[in-house]
Amino acid sequence: MMDRIINRDALYALRELPYESIHCCVTSPPYYALRDYGLDAQIGRENTPEEYIGRLVEVFREVKRVLRQDGTLWLNISDTYCGTGSKGSYTDPLNPKGRNGQSVSLAHKANGCKKKDLIGIPWMLAFALRADGWFLRSDIIWQKENPMPESIKDRPSRCYEHIFLLAKSKSYYYDATSIAEPIAPSTAARYKAGRGSGKYANGIPGQGKVQSINRPRTAGTFTDADVSPFRNKRDVWLINTVPYKGAHFAAFPPKLAETCIKAGCPEGGIVLDPFFGSGTTGLVAKELDRHYIGIELNSEYCALARARIGGETK
Numbered sequence: 551m552m553d554r555i556i557n558r559d560a561l562y563a564l565r566e567l568p569y570e571s572i573h574c575c576v577t578s579p580p581y582y583a584l585r586d587y588g589l590d591a592q593i594g595r596e597n598t599p600e601e602y603i604g605r606l607v608e609v610f611r612e613v614k615r616v617l618r619q620d621g622t623l624w625l626n627i628s629d630t631y632c633g634t635g636s637k638g639s640y641t642d643p644l645n646p647k648g649r650n651g652q653s654v655s656l657a658h659k660a661n662g663c664k665k666k667d668l669i670g671i672p673w674m675l676a677f678a679l680r681a682d683g684w685f686l687r688s689d690i691i692w693q694k695e696n697p698m699p700e701s702i703k704d705r706p707s708r709c710y711e712h713i714f715l716l717a718k719s720k721s722y723y724y725d726a727t728s729i730a731e732p733i734a735p736s737t738a739a740r741y742k743a744g745r746g747s748g749k750y751a752n753g754i755p756g757q758g759k760v761q762s763i764n765r766p767r768t769a770g771t772f773t774d775a776d777v778s779p780f781r782n783k784r785d786v787w788l789i790n791t792v793p794y795k796g797a798h799f800a801a802f803p804p805k806l807a808e809t810c811i812k813a814g815c816p817e818g819g820i821v822l823d824p825f826f827g828s829g830t831t832g833l834v835a836k837e838l839d840r841h842y843i844g845i846e847l848n849s850e851y852c853a854l855a856r857a858r859i860g861g862e863t864k
C-alpha cells in the first residue's frame with residue numbers, strides 16, 4: 551500500500567483503493583484543451599468544458615471516498631481561453647510542434663463564451679466539487695515571477711494559477727504552524743511599540759515563543775521574545791516555476807507540493823496524486839517522511855517518476 555506508482559486511468563485505479571485510507575491529496579489534473587498526453591483515456595481533450603468538469607468530478611468523488619474523514623484535497627488548476635486554447639498564439643520557438651508529442655492546444659468552443667473569452671474553468675470545477683459535497687475552504691493564488699511568455703498585447707500577461715483547498719469534512723487536519731510565514735519587520739516593530747494585539751494577532755502560537763501576551767498594551771512593553779516572528783500563511787503564494795529537465799512538460803515546482811503536504815499530511819501519513827506525471831508529489835512526500843500513492847495513465851511518465859523518486863515499497 552505504501553509508496554506505489556499505479557500505471558492506470560485515475561478513475562479505475564482509485565476505485566480499487568480502500569475507503570478512508572489516505573491523509574491528503576495533492577494534484578494537478580491536465581488543464582482543459584491545453585496539452586495532448588497522447589493516450590485515449592486522457593482527461594483534458596473533451597469536446598466541452600462541461601464534459602471535462604464531469605470527468606474530474608467523478609475522479610475527485612473517488613478521491614473523497616478514499617480520503618480519511620479529516621482529509622484534504624489540494625487541487626492546482628488553471629483557466630483556458632475560448633476558441634484559442636490556453637496558450638493563446640504563443641509558440642515556443644525551440645519546440646514549434648510542442649515537446650514529447652504534447653503539441654498544440656485545442657480551440658474548442660464553450661457554451662456561453664465568445665472567442666477570446668476566459669472560460670472560467672477553475673471556478674466551474676470548484677463549484678461543481680462543492681455541489682458534490684466537498685467543503686471549498688480556500689482559493690490560493692499561486693503567483694509566478696517567471697510565467698510562460700505570451701505574445702498578447704490586448705490584456706495583461708497571466709502569472710498565476712489556482713490551488714483550491716477542499717476538505718472532506720467541516721473540520722480536518724491542517725497544520726498551520728508548519729507553513730507559517732515570517733511577519734513583516736514593520737509588523738514586529740508595531741507590536742513592540744505596543745500597537746499590536748495583546749495576543750498573537752498573527753494566529754501562530756508556539757514556534758518557541760510564549761503563547762499569548764497578557765501585558766498592558768503600552769509602548770515598549772513587548773520585547774523580541776514576546777512577539778512571534780510568524781503569521782498564519784496567507785492565500786497568495788509566490789513560487790517560481792522550476793525548469794525540469796526530464797521529459798515531462800507540466801511538472802509543478804517541488805515547493806508548491808511541499809507547502810500542501812506539510813499542512814495537509816502528518817509525518818508518516820499517505821499523500822495521493824491521481825495525476826502523478828513526473829512524480830513531484832511523491833518525491834517531496836518522501837523528502838518529508840510521508841508515503842505516497844501516485845496514479846498516472848502514461849507508462850513513460852511512470853518510468854520517469856520511478857527513476858526520479860527511487861524505490862517503491864509495499
Ligand SMILES: C[S@@+](CC[C@H](N)C(=O)[O-])C[C@H]1O[C@@H](n2cnc3c(N)ncnc32)[C@H](O)[C@@H]1O
Pocket residue numbers: 558559560561577578579580581587591592593798800801802824825826827828829830831845846847848851
Ligand atoms: C499536469 S500533469 C501532472 C504533472 C505533475 N504534477 C508533475 O509534477 O509532474 C497531468 C498528468 O495527468 C496524466 N493523465 C491524463 N489523463 C489521465 C487519466 N485519465 N488518469 C491518470 N492520469 C492521467 C497526464 O499523463 C499527465 O502526466
